Amino acid sequence: MVRVDGAGRNSSLINVRGLDKKYQRGGEEIHVLQGLNLDVEAGEFVAFMGPSGSGKTTLLNLLGGLDVPSAGSITVAGDEITSMSRGRLTEWRARHVGFVFQMYNLIPVLTAFQNVELPLLLTKLSKGDRRKHVETALALVGLQDRMHHYPRQLSGGQEQRVTIARAIVSDPTFLLCDEPTGDLDRKSADEVMALILRLVKEYKKTVLMVTHDPVVAQRANTTLHLEKGALVEAGAAEVAMSGGSR
Amino acid sequence: MKYRGLLFANLFRKKTRLVLTLGSFAVALFLFSLLALIKHAFSANVDVAGVDRLVVINRTAIIQPLPISYRDRILRIPGVKRVTYDNWFGGVYQDPKNAFSQFAIDAENQRQVFHELVVPDDQWQAFLKDRQGAIVGATTAKRFGWKIGQRIPIQGTIFPGTWEFNIDGIYTGQRSGDDQTQFWFHWDYLYERAKNVLQGNVGWYTVLIDNPDDAVRIVKTIDDEFANSPYETHTDTEKAFATGFAKQLGNIGFLVIAIGTIVFFTLLLVTGNTMAISVRERIGELAVLKALGYSDRFVMLLVLAEAMLVAAVGGGLGLLTAAGFAMLLAATPMHNFIPFSTLSASAALTGLGLTLLFGAASGFLPALGGLRLRVIDALRRV
Numbered sequence: 091m092v093r094v095d096g097a098g099r100n101s102s103l104i105n106v107r108g109l110d111k112k113y114q115r116g117g118e119e120i121h122v123l124q125g126l127n128l129d130v131e132a133g134e135f136v137a138f139m140g141p142s143g144s145g146k147t148t149l150l151n152l153l154g155g156l157d158v159p160s161a162g163s164i165t166v167a168g169d170e171i172t173s174m175s176r177g178r179l180t181e182w183r184a185r186h187v188g189f190v191f192q193m194y195n196l197i198p199v200l201t202a203f204q205n206v207e208l209p210l211l212l213t214k215l216s217k218g219d220r221r222k223h224v225e226t227a228l229a230l231v232g233l234q235d236r237m238h239h240y241p242r243q244l245s246g247g248q249e250q251r252v253t254i255a256r257a258i259v260s261d262p263t264f265l266l267c268d269e270p271t272g273d274l275d276r277k278s279a280d281e282v283m284a285l286i287l288r289l290v291k292e293y294k295k296t297v298l299m300v301t302h303d304p305v306v307a308q309r310a311n312t313t314l315h316l317e318k319g320a321l322v323e324a325g326a327a328e329v330a331m332s333g334g335s336r
Numbered sequence: 337m338k339y340r341g342l343l344f345a346n347l348f349r350k351k352t353r354l355v356l357t358l359g360s361f362a363v364a365l366f367l368f369s370l371l372a373l374i375k376h377a378f379s380a381n382v383d384v385a386g387v388d389r390l391v392v393i394n395r396t397a398i399i400q401p402l403p404i405s406y407r408d409r410i411l412r413i414p415g416v417k418r419v420t421y422d423n424w425f426g427g428v429y430q431d432p433k434n435a436f437s438q439f440a441i442d443a444e445n446q447r448q449v450f451h452e453l454v455v456p457d458d459q460w461q462a463f464l465k466d467r468q469g470a471i472v473g474a475t476t477a478k479r480f481g482w483k484i485g486q487r488i489p490i491q492g493t494i495f496p497g498t499w500e501f502n503i504d505g506i507y508t509g510q511r512s513g514d515d516q517t518q519f520w521f522h523w524d525y526l527y528e529r530a531k532n533v534l535q536g537n538v539g540w541y542t543v544l545i546d547n548p549d550d551a552v553r554i555v556k557t558i559d560d561e562f563a564n565s566p567y568e569t570h571t572d573t574e575k576a577f578a579t580g581f582a583k584q585l586g587n588i589g590f591l592v593i594a595i596g597t598i599v600f601f602t603l604l605l606v607t608g609n610t611m612a613i614s615v616r617e618r619i620g621e622l623a624v625l626k627a628l629g630y631s632d633r634f635v636m637l638l639v640l641a642e643a644m645l646v647a648a649v650g651g652g653l654g655l656l657t658a659a660g661f662a663m664l665l666a667a668t669p670m671h672n673f674i675p676f677s678t679l680s681a682s683a684a685l686t687g688l689g690l691t692l693l694f695g696a697a698s699g700f701l702p703a704l705g706g707l708r709l710r711v712i713d714a715l716r717r718v
Contacts, residue, residue, distance in 0.1 A: 156627060156711045177631065184629020195624045195715070199345040209628050211338050256628075 091131050092312040094321040098129025100165075103264065103296055104153065105129055109162035111148055122148050124319035126162070135290040135297045137307040140316035146300040147268055149316065153298060154187045154266045155179045167263055184212050188257030192269035194249040196241040202228065202252045203237040209260040227255040231285055247278030254285060264296035265289070271306050283309050339638070346618075346642055353614065354646070360607040361650025361695075362657065364600050365687050369658030371596045372683035373665070387548045389449065391577040392541040392558055395568035399424075401537030402567050410543060413557050415550040420445035421538040423526060425519075427490040427499065429480060436476050438490065438519040440526035440539075449544045452510045459484065459505025467525050470501035473516035474508045490519075495530045542574070604691070607650075608698030611643050615703060622703075623714030639703035640696055647695025651688050655679070 091098070096107060106128035113120045122145040130136055138146045151157040152164060155171050163172045171182060196205045206227055210220045228234045231251040241249055250270060257265050267286065271279035283306055289295040290311075299310060307313045314321045347354060392410065394400035402421075410419050425438035443464055447455065455463070455471055463469040472482060482488060482503050490499045501521055509516050527534055545554055551573050558571045622635050659679045 151712050154627075156715075180626065180629055180631050183627065189627055191624075191715070195620070197342075197345070197621050197624070199349045200342070204341055204345070208342075208625070211342075212629050217338070 091129075092134055092136055092314070092323075093129040094127055094314060094323065096127035096129075098127075102129040103132040103134075103167055104298075105163075105165040106153075107163050107165075109149075109152065109164065110160045111145065111152065111157075112160045121319060123152075123159070126320050128314075128321055130296065130298065132296050133290065133294045135287070135309075135311045136299065137310035137313045138298070138300045138316060138321075139302070139304070139307050139313060144316040145319060146316055150266050150268055150298065150300050154189060155183050184209065184260070186263040188260070188262040188265040190250070190253050190257050190265060190267040190270045192272040194241070194246075194253045194273075196249055196252060196256075198241050201238050201240055202233060202244065202255075205241070205252055206237075206255045206259050208256060213260065223259055224255075227259040228252075230258070231255045245278070246274050247281055250274060250278070250282050251285060254282070254289075258289065258293075258295070264298060267297060267299040269300055269302065271301070271303060279303075279306065343638065343641055343645070346638075347645065349618075350614070353610065357607055357610055357646055358650040358653065360603055360610070361647050361691055362654035364603040364607065365651040365654025365691055366658045366661070367596055367600045367603070367654075368687040368690070369655055369679050369683065370661070371593050371600070372687070373658070373662050373679060374596075375593060376680065376683070387551075387573070387575060388545055389574040390543040390545060390551065390555060390558070390571055391574050392543060392569050392571045393577075394540075395559075395570040398540065400567075401534070401539060402541065402569065404536055404538050406541065406562065406567070406569070407538075409561060410541060410558060413554060413561070415546050415554050416543055417546050418445050418448050418544040419541055420449045420544075421523065421541050423523060423534070423539040424494070425490075425492065425521075425526065426494040427492045429488065429490055434480070436479075436517055436519060437515075438521070440523040441520045443522050443524075446520065449542050452514055453507045454510060455505045455507045463504040466502055466504050467522060467528075468500060468502050469504040470519060470521040471505045471507055472503055472520075473518045474506050475516040476519060477503070477506050479517075495526065495533060497529075499529075543571075604694045608694055611646065611695070611698040612701065615639055615643075615699065619714050623711045626711045627715065636700075636703045640699045643699025644692055644695045647691045647698075648688070651691035651695075654691075655684050655687060659684075 091102075098105065106126060109123050109126040109128075110121070111123040113122060126149070138149060140146050148157065152159055153166075155174070159172055163170055165171070166186060169182065169186075171179060174182060196202075197208070200208075203224055206224045207220055210223055213220075215223065225234060225237070228237050231254055233248060233251055233255065236244060236248060236252075241252070244252065250273075254270075265286075270286065271282050274282060286297055286299070287309055290297055297310075299306075301307050312323070314323060392402065392406075394402050404421065407419050407421060410416060420442040422442070423440040425440055427438050428435050447453075447460060453473075459471070463471055470488075476482070480488075484503050484505065486503045488501055488503060490501060491497075492499055507516070507518075507520075508514075523538070543554070543558070545551060555571045555573070559569050562569045622639070625635055625638075626632070662679050
């Protein structure tokens with residue numbers, strides 16, 4: 091269940107309350123997010139849509155602890171991340187968040203195996219255990235036979251699948267996907283989406299995804315639109331745009 | 337150790353650049369080591385000069401002689417322990433390029449005055465009994481492959497003709513900087529054949545004194561003793577004498593060192609800039625590491641470790657090359673004039689320390705700049 095009215099249960103996996111984010115640009119204050127509320131239960135697959143500059147990526151960065159809000163709070167699995175120090179936030183990210191970026195952001199001098207292993211180097215797992223985890227993650231994304239390839243030796247779709255393997259290898263609390271299919275052709279995009287859906291359905295992963303593509307957004311359980319700094323559900327947005335109310 | 341893969345993968349990202357950067361550090365350290373060798377070579381005689389020895393030369397110039405009768409007069413001065421005298425011979429062995437230092441010595445006192453240059457007793461006794469005998473430094477003996485008992489001809493330049501000598505002994509220095517290139521033979525043998533040239537004169541005197549604290553007084557006493565005579569003296573401590581001699585070469589040394597130092601630091605700055613560029617190129621990757629949960633401190637240490645590893649390996653290569661080069665120089669005739677020694681541990685450590693410092697500085701500054709970037713800003717650049 092996903093709610094945007096601030097009336098969700100405090101026991102939800104993610105609780106966002108009164109989230110504000112302002113930027114200063116050329117002396118002008120830009121209010122990107124204004125009193126945003128959001129409650130996401132574990133196992134949900136939520137898509138965020140909205141025009142460019144509406145604050146989708148900003149919201150994702152805030153949820154992932156990469157940025158700090160101007161006001162409001164974000165609580166994930168009982169931890170209020172908006173009150174954490176920079177150092178604690180870094181540790182929290184390593185344990186709880188899996189990132190999937192539009193441009194993949196793999197380290198080009200590392201093999202697929204080494205890229206996927208990166209989050210595990212921060213854990214106390216032995217070398218053997220790390221190998222097992224990495225092989226499992228790469229098998230899950232169907233790239234076990236490409237584990238010793240470098241990113242430049244992989245197609246865009248394969249690179250994105252390696253990124254997904256890197257995101258899930260440490261079994262994080264939730265995945266944040268920023269335009270995961272934005273740089274892919276339709277076929278590769280479908281493969282990546284099928285993979286994300288499988289993670290949600292079979293492995294009960296919670297996924298929050300930003301996308302411009304309505305076809306991709308349709309695959310999510312819930313699609314939310316960012317309008318004037320706040321979230322509205324897809325149906326409500328359509329009604330709002332036609333001048334009525336839901 | 338589990339981050340080794342990440343460290344080395346980054347290092348080998350651009351192999352050509354890595355090789356060039358290593359090469360720059362190696363050249364810089366080679367240059368630094370060479371400067372250290374030159375500096376040491378110019379000051380070597382000063383460093384080992386005895387504090388308890390005085391040198392007495394003709395006031396006009398060292399090439400002007402002093403009467404042999406001065407020996408006993410100097411010996412009578414209170415505080416003087418022993419006096420010995422020498423003459424520069426200036427001969428060559430087989431070929432003009434085989435020049436080296438030859439001295440006609442006062443065999444009776446040489447060993448006691450220059451006590452740090454050691455000759456085994458049996459060899460010294462054989463030398464004393466042999467009018468044409470010679471004692472040669474270990475370096476020169478090795479250079480020409482001379483053995484004890486060998487008879488060798490030396491072509492005189494100041495004292496013309498062929499002079500034959502028997503190698504009766506080989507001396508070695510007790511300290512690392514001691515000159516082991518000299519060739520000694522009996523002054524009596526020189527005088528016997530060149531009486532008309534020497535006319536009762538010697539080249540200079542070396543005076544061993546009881547107490548170095550008395551040096552100033554004895555110096556003044558000696559020079560006063562021979563004031564207003566046809567052969568006035570100029571006396572100084574051996575250290576001051578060696579310093580004055582080194583200063584004549586020192587100007588060249590200063591120029592070489594000054595120019596070399598500028599080149600050394602320029603090379604390091606260029607290398608540092610190259611390393612800074614290589615870090616800036618992957619700010620986005622560093623941001624990804626941070627997004628994945630790597631701390632600011634880890635990312636900084638990773639960049640520093642890369643920079644310092646390159647500096648250490650490059651610098652190490654430079655030091656090794658310089659050490660090899662020093663050994664080669666020591667085996668050349670140049671060694672007789674500029675006594676190149678092996679690279680000292682302190683010079684090597686200083687050079688390596690400087691290189692690591694530059695490596696750290698070149699890695700630290702861009703890393704710091706990168707770390708100040710927020711992850712989201714850095715990711716936006718990708």
